[in-house]
Amino acid sequence: MPFGKYRGQPLSAIPADYLLWVLSNIRELNPITRREIEFRLGIGKAERRAPSPAASPAPVDRAMDALKGWYRKSSLRFHPDHGGSTAAQAVVNECYQAVKKALEGAGGGR
Numbered sequence: 001m002p003f004g005k006y007r008g009q010p011l012s013a014i015p016a017d018y019l020l021w022v023l024s025n026i027r028e029l030n031p032i033t034r035r036e037i038e039f040r041l042g043i044g045k046a047e048r049r050a051p052s053p054a055a056s057p058a059p060v061d062r063a064m065d066a067l068k069g070w071y072r073k074s075s076l077r078f079h080p081d082h083g084g085s086t087a088a089q090a091v092v093n094e095c096y097q098a099v100k101k102a103l104e105g106a107g108g109g110r
Helices: 016-025 031-041 059-078 086-108
Strands: none
Touching: 016 031, 059 086
16 A cells, blocks of 8 residues: 555555545545555456466566565655655665566566
8 A cells, every 4th residue: 555554565454444445535546556456355347357377477577576566665665755865765776676687687577
C-alpha cells in the first residue's frame, strides 16, 4: 500500500474492510493500485488470473520483479522528494543497477 496507515505493507496483509474503504473514498487512486485492490478482494473488473504452474515465470524473472518492487519501495522511502537525501537515493540507484546487471547477465533481461 503506497499510503495511509498501512503504507509499505503488502495488500495481502491489509484488512479487507480497509481496502473497501480505500476503493470507495479515495477519488484519485492510482489505477494500478485500484486494480490490485480489486483483484485482492475478488471484485470489479480485475480480470487477472493466477498463472498456471506451467506458465510460471523463470526464477530470474521473479528475481527481477522482486528487484523492481524493492527499488520502488526504497525510492519512496529514500528519494529527496519524499524526505530522503540525494546520497541515500544514489546508493539505492547504484544497488539497483548492479543487481539488475547481474540478473540480466543470468538471462533475466526482458
